[in-house]
Ligand SMILES: [Zn+2]
């Protein structure tokens with residue numbers, strides 16, 4: 371067959387899904403403990419939503435977004451990130467009228483037309499949490515602490531938390547002006563994109579992926595000299611609380627994040643083993659996002675984590691090995707074709723009791739069935755032979771211990787359900 375998965379879209383195969391479950395379960399368990407509720411928003415939205423929120427000048431909207439017209443002529447986009455859709459839903463369903471803050475989480479695929487490489491796909495998965503309706507620095511810190519604990523729970527102990535304040539609409543323009551001036555003096559040496567960024571959105575100059583631009587911008591002005599008093603106070607409070615909670619951080623005065631809607635806190639978690647940029651996820655505060663969608667002023671703060679990147683880093687660091695999952699379940703084996711139906715009925719009985727069970731569907735010999743059960747990591751095999759049929763018993767084989775005992779099916783059922 372010549373049809374393959376599209377470039378940048380990846381099949382997640384059964385041997386990989388175990389690792390995915392591990393991550394999803396850990397994430398959902400954390401969300402439960404921290405009192406976040408799940409929201410599921412559409413995979414496609416009005417393109418306008420992302421243009422207004424993520425920003426027209428952002429790489430995401432300008433170069434990476436999948437935009438298409440449907441048969442009704444609507445301009446739609448596959449969601450390139452999660453926060454815009456969640457905020458849209460929050461506003462659309464009047465969640466700003468509920469007691470605040472509202473704490474939500476999401477898990478699902480996002481889409482960006484980017485150059486595929488390790489840990490970076492065009493369809494990729496993100497999980498994230500959001501807190502709407504509070505400006506408190508303690509909310510920023512909750513998001514960061516959640517993320518730090520999530521990573522610790524997965525076994526990461528060498529991640530670096532970079533944090534910065536990107537200011538507000540009052541103080542940021544002064545910083546942008548200074549950045550623009552700095553870039554204008556070096557305009558000829560910057561890439562074409564950056565030349566335009568210097569004009570329209572100087573903050574973007576700091577997340578150009580081209581090495582030469584990064585070198586040139588290394589000594590550019592730092593935002594901490596430009597923050598207004600409320601922004602500085604907010605940032606200092608966040609840092610002080612992180613210290614109280616013993617979350618180590620590094621103030622990175624050039625961290626701006628790739629999306630336009632951030633205000634105040636911006637942060638990112640880095641690993642040496644996470645692929646090209648080393649980022650496993652990040653987030654920050656977005657107090658102006660709701661207003662940019664013509665909603666009431668609703669402050670918000672959140673984080674988005676890259677599932678593939680985290681899995682890649684776990685693999686590199688030896689934290690994920692699905693092969694170690696314990697053998698489980700019961701395989702019903704029989705060498706006699708006339709006993710096949712009986713074996714199948716037993717499998718259904720086991721399933722009704724909530725046990726994983728399966729039987730042979732390939733007319734294998736008994737020996738081949740035993741081999742199959744071993745390869746598929748079944749813990750037990752129930753062997754049903756003609757002799758056993760006459761005595762109304764079965765052989766229950768423990769594949770791990772290599773022990774076998776003759777029992778009635780009911781006795782076996784009791785043993786197996788007691789173990790489960
Ligand atoms: Zn400010």
Ligand SMILES: [Zn+2]
Nearest residue numbers: 561564578583
């Ligand atoms: Zn550049």
